[in-house]
Amino acid sequence: MSEIKRVDTGTRMSQAVIHNGTIYLAGQVGTPxxxxxxQTKDILKKIDALLEQNGSDKTRILQATIWLADMKDFAEMNxxxxxxxxxxxxxxxxxxESALATPDYTVEIIVIAAAG
Structure with missing residues (x-):
């Protein structure tokens, strides 16, 4: 079996999980x-840091899922x-569009990336 590495693991979740050369990040949120x-800038900084910490970078992102509390914010986030x-x-x-953890969060981003 191939190794599974969990990064910044808590009771509920890990901030990253690496398996078979793929990095799966938990949903990242910004300052409520x-x-x-x-919030988008804060999230992207967190993504950059998590990818760097795990030997990757934004050029190796395979997929991104973005949740907005309100699609009216689509252009601002983009x-x-x-x-x-x-x-x-x-x-x-x-x-x-999705209801997020609290109304103070307006954006959540989840990425999957190839390891470096």
């Missing part, structure tokens, strides 16, 4: 109550996202 743009994505390395992506 901040703007959609600020402005930050588009500036962050490495040219030529856009992952497969889905974006939908």
């Amino acid at each position: 109550g901040e703007s959609v743009a600020t 402005e930050v996202w588009d500036a962050w994505v490495a040219p030529g390395h856009a992952p497969a992506r889905a974006c939908g």
Whole structure:
């Protein structure tokens, strides 16, 4: 059997799980109550750090799932996202609307990446 590595594991979840050269990140959220743009920037910094910590980077993201509390914020989130994505390395992506953990969260992003 191949090894499963769990990173920053708590009672409920791990921030990352690595298996067979693939890194699965938990849903990342930003600072509650901040703007959609600020929360998105916070999330992308967390994603960068988790990927770097595990030997990867944003150019190796395979898939991203983005949840918005309200689709009216789609353009604001995309402005930050588009500036962050490495040219030529856009992952497969889905974006939908969902109630998040609390009303203070407006964005949650989940990514799957190839290890470096």
